[in-house]
Amino acid sequence: MSRAFVKEGTGELEPLPDLPISPHPNYVTPRGLASLRVRLAEVQDDLARLRARPERLDKLPEAAAERDIRYLEARLRGAIPVDPAVHDLRSVAFGLVVTVADEDGHETKYEITGEDEGDAALGRIAPQSPLARALMGAEVGDEVTWRRPAGAMVLEVVRIAFADDAPR
Structure with missing residues (x-):
């Protein structure tokens, strides 16, 4: 074991540095x-x-x-x-699932969730992400521009819904 976290003379470990907390x-x-x-x-x-x-x-x-x-x-x-059930599904908001279509018509679903819940493989994105920021407040039929490192992408909001497991 590295001696970097061991207190001199006692053999006890110093507490590990805290994990960073999002601002x-x-x-x-x-x-x-x-x-x-x-x-x-x-x-x-x-x-x-x-x-x-x-x-x-x-x-x-x-x-x-x-x-x-x-x-x-x-x-x-x-x-x-935040209880997603308070939203009326007219515009994209925290806790809702939004289906978007790219320029080729390929549809993808994203759910805007808390940071600790974010999971790209499940389509769960944090509200601070560039995609979520582009989508928030958009309505069905709106086009939004997702500014990403690979270049901007225009997406059309196709559907807004509650998550399958959201209470209503």
Whole structure:
């Protein structure tokens, strides 16, 4: 183990540096809030298991779990729940799913979610992303310009809907 995080003389680890917290407001969907709570409980359980090990020479996993707990607790304290059901589906807003068509007519769905919920593979994007910023407030039939590193892309808003798991 690296001696960089070990206190002199005690063998105890210094706390690992905290994970960076986003400077943006922490808007969360109901699913995102529940996911943060589940993740916190899982990490707390992991830490309890780590502390119960008979052989605890390597305390780095415990320090990592403690760091993760601090991060998740901070994200939960700063969470701003937003219920997508308050939206009327006339314009793109946080928590809604928007279907867009590119210049070739290829359709893609995106859901605007909290940062901790973002997952490109699932089409979940954070409200601070360039795509979400371009889409927010757009209505069906509107064309928006998505400014991306590979060049600007014009997208037409085809449909706005609630997420499949959103309460209504």
